[in-house]
C-alpha cells in the first residue's frame with residue numbers, strides 16, 4: 001500500500017471523529033502532550049512557560065493534541081507557537097474549525113508530510129507530538145529520523161505507536177478484509193467488515209479482546225481505521241527501544257509508568273527479586289508480555305546526549321502538581337492503610353498510600369514547594385519528622401505518578 005492510499009483514507013475518514021462545536025463544552029486532554037506531563041518527562045520539570053515555546057504536532061489529524069497543547073499553553077500565558085502538519089486536508093479542516101471555536105490563535109496549520117519537515121524551514125522545535133502516525137508510514141524509522149532533525153537539542157518528543165499484544169485480533173481481521181474486499185469501494189468494505197463482526201465465532205481473538213472500544217465506538221471512521229487501514233503496524237517494547245536508540249534518542253518514560261512495571265502485576269517475591277536487577281527496559285518489556293493488554297505505547301524521548309533528568313521527589317524545592325485528581329476531596333475520604341485503586345483496561349491497579357496522604361494532598365496547589373507543604377502540615381497538624389515526611393511523600397509520588405496523577409515542577413534555581 002502507498003502513501004497515497006493512506007492520504008486518501010484520511011481524506012475520506014478523518015480520525016478520530018470530532019465535532020468542532022463540542023469545543024464549546026469540553027477540552028479533550030490525554031497523553032502525550034499534556035503540558036505538566038511533558039514538562040516533567042522532557043524538561044525535568046524545569047521548562048518555564050513564561051518564555052517562548054515552539055511545538056510541532058506531526059500528523060495532527062482532527063486536532064486533539066494541537067488543541068490541547070495550544071489551549072494549555074494559552075492558559076499558562078505562554079508566548080507559544082504550535083505548528084500542526086498533516087497530509088489530510090479534511091482532517092486539517094476539522095482541527096482548524098476546533099481552533100476557531102476556541103478562539104485559539106497560537107496554532108499554525110501546514111499541509112505537509114512530516115517526511116518533508118527537514119527541508120521546510122519550520123524548525124527548530126522545543127517539543128514534538130507524533131501520536132499514532134509513524135506506524136502508518138512505509139518506513140517509520142525514516143519518519144522518526146525526520147522528526148529528530150527538526151528537534152532542538154534540549155527538546156523532546158511525545159510519541160504513540162500501536163502495541164502489538166493489546167491489538168490482538170486486529171491483524172487477522174485486517175487480513176480477512178483483504179481477502180473479502182481488497183478492491184471494493186470503501187462503503188462495501190465497511191459493510192463487509194460489519195457483516196464479519198456479526199459472525200465472529202466465540203474463539204476469534206477479536207471477540208476475546210474487549211479493549212478496542214475507542215475505535216469501535218467511532219462509526220465508519222473508527223471501523224475503517226481499525227480493520228481496513230491502508231497501512232499500519234504494531235510494536236513491542238524491544239522494537240521501540242531499538243528504533244529510538246538508532247535515531248539517537250533515549251526513552252524518558254512510558255505512559256503510564258505503572259503499566260510497564262512488573263511489580264504492578266506480580267506479588268511473588270521470588271519473581272520480583274529476579275526482575276529487580278534487570279535493566280529498566282527489560283522490565284518494561286516483561287510487563288508488556290505479562291499484562292498483554294497494551295494497545296498503544298505512549299512514550300517520551302529526548303536526544304541521547306541531552307543530560308536532562310527526571311525531577312527528584314526527594315528535593316524540598318520541587319513543586320508537586322496533581323492531574324485529574326481533587327486532592328482535598330480525595331484526602332477527605334482517605335483512611336490510613338487505604339490504597340489508590342484503578343481498573344484500567346481490565347487490570348486492577350492497587351498502589352498503597354502512606355499515612356500522611358490525607359495531610360499532604362490538600363496542600364498541593366501546583367504552587368507550593370515540598371518545603372512549604374511540610375511547613376504547612378507542621379502548622380496545622382501534629383509535628384512530623386522531616387525524614388518521615390520525605391519518605392512518605394516519595395511513596396505518595398510513586399503511587400500517583402505511576403498512574404499519571406502527579407508530576408513535579410522545578411522552579412528556576414532549584415538544585416535538582
Ligand SMILES: C[S@@+](CC[C@H](N)C(=O)[O-])C[C@H]1O[C@@H](n2cnc3c(N)ncnc32)[C@H](O)[C@@H]1O
Nearest residue numbers: 010059060061086087088091113114131132133
Ligand atoms: C490516526 S491519525 C492520528 C491523528 C492525531 N495525531 C491524533 O492522535 O488524534 C493519523 C494522522 O496521520 C496523518 N499522516 C499520515 N501520514 C502522514 C505524513 N507522512 N505526514 C503527516 N501526516 C501524516 C494522517 O493524515 C492522519 O491524520
